[in-house]
Amino acid sequence: MLSEREIEEIRARHEAATLGEWIVSADGRIPVRIHTKTNDLKIGGKNFPGTKIIAEMVWANADADFIVHAREDISALLSDRAELQAKVEKLTKRNTTLKKRERQVEEEV
Secondary structure, three states, X not given: OOOHHHHHHHHHHHHHOOOXXXXXXXXXXXXXXXXXXXXXXXXXXXXXXXXXXXXXXXXXXXXXXXXXXXXXXXXXXXXXXXXHHXXXXXXXXXXXXXXXHHHHHHXXX
């Protein structure tokens, strides 16, 4: 299980990453570019206003797919982890209460 420090480091890297939807510009060729919609981009003489390069040359489609989805995947995982942690804390508290009640019943018997 990751420590809270490790989770906070992941969260900090996630929050520092470029915002926006990340897109693959492949045109059926390798390498591909990963970019997002924040600044102007020029590829092969064509202007793509409102984009910013995330990765210039990605040689494997699987790597490009991983990179493109990393921002939203990490966001979902951090959110899911926080929800699960809240459930664990709630169940731990309930378990403590039930154990306390169990001891009380045993003392009454």
